[in-house]
Amino acid sequence: MAKNVDEEAQDVQRKVFKIIVIGDSDVGKTCLTYRFCAGKFPDKTEATIGVDFRERTVDIDGELIKLQLWDTAGQERFRKSMVPHYYRNVHAVVFTYDVTKLASFQGLPMWLEECDQHSLNASVPRILVGNKCDLTNQVQVETNIAQRFADAHSMPLFETSAKEDKECDNVEAIFLTLAHKLKCQKPMMTQDYPKMNRATVLSVDKEVLRTQSEGTCGC
Amino acid sequence: MLLEPSKAKAKLKEVNKALNKNPVDVAALRKLCISPGGLICSEARQKVWPHLLDVAESKIGYPQDLRRHKECRQVILDVDRSGKRFPDGLSDVEKEELQENLTDLILGVLTIHPELHYYQGYHDICITFLLVCGAEASLAMVEKISTHHLRDFMDPTMDSTTHILNYLIPILKMANPKLVEYMEKSEVGTIFALSWLITWYSYVVPDQRDIERLYDFFLSCHPLMPVYFAAQIVLDNADKILDGPCEMARIYQLLLQIARKPNLPLEILIQRSSDFYIQFPPSSLAHDAAEFYKNNLAISTFCDHALVAKHEAPDVVLKRMGLVEVKKEENEESPTEGSWKRASKTVAIALSGAVGAALLAVGGRAAEWVPQLFGYL
Numbered sequence: 001m002a003k004n005v006d007e008e009a010q011d012v013q014r015k016v017f018k019i020i021v022i023g024d025s026d027v028g029k030t031c032l033t034y035r036f037c038a039g040k041f042p043d044k045t046e047a048t049i050g051v052d053f054r055e056r057t058v059d060i061d062g063e064l065i066k067l068q069l070w071d072t073a074g075q076e077r078f079r080k081s082m083v084p085h086y087y088r089n090v091h092a093v094v095f096t097y098d099v100t101k102l103a104s105f106q107g108l109p110m111w112l113e114e115c116d117q118h119s120l121n122a123s124v125p126r127i128l129v130g131n132k133c134d135l136t137n138q139v140q141v142e143t144n145i146a147q148r149f150a151d152a153h154s155m156p157l158f159e160t161s162a163k164e165d166k167e168c169d170n171v172e173a174i175f176l177t178l179a180h181k182l183k184c185q186k187p188m189m190t191q192d193y194p195k196m197n198r199a200t201v202l203s204v205d206k207e208v209l210r211t212q213s214e215g216t217c218g219c
Numbered sequence: 220m221l222l223e224p225s226k227a228k229a230k231l232k233e234v235n236k237a238l239n240k241n242p243v244d245v246a247a248l249r250k251l252c253i254s255p256g257g258l259i260c261s262e263a264r265q266k267v268w269p270h271l272l273d274v275a276e277s278k279i280g281y282p283q284d285l286r287r288h289k290e291c292r293q294v295i296l297d298v299d300r301s302g303k304r305f306p307d308g309l310s311d312v313e314k315e316e317l318q319e320n321l322t323d324l325i326l327g328v329l330t331i332h333p334e335l336h337y338y339q340g341y342h343d344i345c346i347t348f349l350l351v352c353g354a355e356a357s358l359a360m361v362e363k364i365s366t367h368h369l370r371d372f373m374d375p376t377m378d379s380t381t382h383i384l385n386y387l388i389p390i391l392k393m394a395n396p397k398l399v400e401y402m403e404k405s406e407v408g409t410i411f412a413l414s415w416l417i418t419w420y421s422y423v424v425p426d427q428r429d430i431e432r433l434y435d436f437f438l439s440c441h442p443l444m445p446v447y448f449a450a451q452i453v454l455d456n457a458d459k460i461l462d463g464p465c466e467m468a469r470i471y472q473l474l475l476q477i478a479r480k481p482n483l484p485l486e487i488l489i490q491r492s493s494d495f496y497i498q499f500p501p502s503s504l505a506h507d508a509a510e511f512y513k514n515n516l517a518i519s520t521f522c523d524h525a526l527v528a529k530h531e532a533p534d535v536v537l538k539r540m541g542l543v544e545v546k547k548e549e550n551e552e553s554p555t556e557g558s559w560k561r562a563s564k565t566v567a568i569a570l571s572g573a574v575g576a577a578l579l580a581v582g583g584r585a586a587e588w589v590p591q592l593f594g595y596l
Contacts, residue, residue: 018468025339026296044303047296049340049422050413053472068468075293075339081377085408 014064023096025074031162087118134161257435277359389507
């Protein structure tokens with residue numbers, strides 16, 4: 001597993017990647033980034049106002065990679081006038097929806113369109129994250145539907161829960177996969193992960209583990 | 220900073236004295252709100268805030284059918300996630316009641332004023348009033364600040380808010396041009412201060428008592444005072460900003476964290492904000508604020524300047540704006556000369572921006588405010 005690095009102790013030139021996390025209000029963008037950067041679910045959640053920022057440095061194959069996560073407000077008025085500033089020089093985009101709210105999934109085309117409007121380079125990796133999958137009896141967005149959407153837009157799909165401790169590795173895997181991808185800068189298509197769905201997400205984690213232990217980049 | 224008990228007691232006596240005058244001595248109350256410690260306690264605030272907003276006699280009630288408002292869904296999403304602001308030790312029933320009241324308060328104002336648009340962060344302001352003044356009294360107060368202090372933030376878009384945030388730059392420039400140059404180079408922008416401004420710091424300041432103290436100050440001052448306060452937070456940390464790589468992320472994160480620290484020197488920052496306001500009033504900054512992002516922002520600050528200078532009532536401006544005929548070529552004119560004739564497309568947005576940002580009036584007392592502040596300091 002990639003480890004956190006004490007930044008003060010390291011005087012190493014490291015790659016920095018800027019990742020923007022977007023999606024409708026209350027899909028769990030803050031919890032997702034908080035889980036990855038702080039290792040836990042926030043005690044009390046609150047609506048994000050404007051744009052928050054979190055970062056974490058990880059060791060990928062012996063190289064320090066700093067991931068800067070820009071966590072944005074979901075309300076439409078913010079994204080229209082505030083978020084655009086944060087699309088600049090972005091290295092990756094994480095589209096997030098709530099598996100228990102169909103509307104948040106249906107809102108994705110609008111987010112994609114907006115992303116396109118900010119003329120992001122086509123090589124900027126995009127991933128799709130369905131959050132809150134711990135609420136198994138409330139699921140409104142079936143994996144196969146989400147998978148089809150992800151395929152259509154050449155994004156890998158991850159389903160996870162920022163809340164569940166047992167899914168923690170899963171959240172880790174999502175961002176580490178992204179870190180690998182960014183480090184190697186090869187187009188990330190779904191065919192890289194042909195069986196990507198909830199059941200196989202953990203295999204991505206294993207892949208990350210494997211590539212790290214072997215000291216090579218598997219992406 | 221808490222006042223010594225003897226000073227706090229003396230201050231509360233002053234507050235009561237001003238409240239007991241007939242009519243209530245609002246000018247004295249404003250001075251007490253600005254001076255160290257503000258109104259000291261929630262009990263005093265509960266009595267004084269309605270007078271600051273001139274709603275002490277107001278009898279407005281909650282409209283019917285609140286839950287049918289189009290923003291209801293978003294409001295409930297945010298109210299459900301507002302527990303961080305609630306006092307410790309509330310029972311589940313009390314929490315639920317507070318949340319119900321909060322939803323009603325927000326939707327109540329939005330229903331009374333269909334022209335106002337909900338923004339995430341508005342709920343943080345409403346919580347503050349609810350906790351201090353209760354559900355019944357809060358409606359008139361929140362209604363008043365929503366149509367005055369917060370008016371710009373409640374436009375259909377956030378263009379006016381962006382515009383107001385840009386006042387930060389000229390204020391900073393007056394005190395520390397080197398810092399501004401550094402921040403501009405880093406491209407950090409002004410959005411780090413967005414949540415500060417639109418929630419009056421209740422999103423970031425961790426202690427409810429500190430939040431209330433800040434509200435004493437903001438309720439007694441010009442609507443742009445939260446921006447002056449933001450500038451002081453930045454200036455107070457100039458060394459930390461300048462001491463490190465000139466990177467957007469670093470500076471952004473630094474500023475976000477600073478505002479969330481429990482030991483923000485509120486009284487010093489309030490004092491400095493007041494000083495700056497007097498030295499560099501909004502009218503002196505309007506041009507620079509527009510200059511800063513003129514490439515990104517279509518809105519000019521034209522009416523702010525004139526409004527502040529003349530303390531005009533908004534309806535006068537509205538009438539005048541309605542009469543303005545705009546021709547394309549006039550866009551090239553100098554900001555002052557062509558100020559009333561900018562492109563018609565921007566008029567609607569800029570107008571509400573001007574009304575909120577520049578309007579001093581709460582209860583028609585606009586012209587009193589500045590001299591009072593002068594007199595006090």
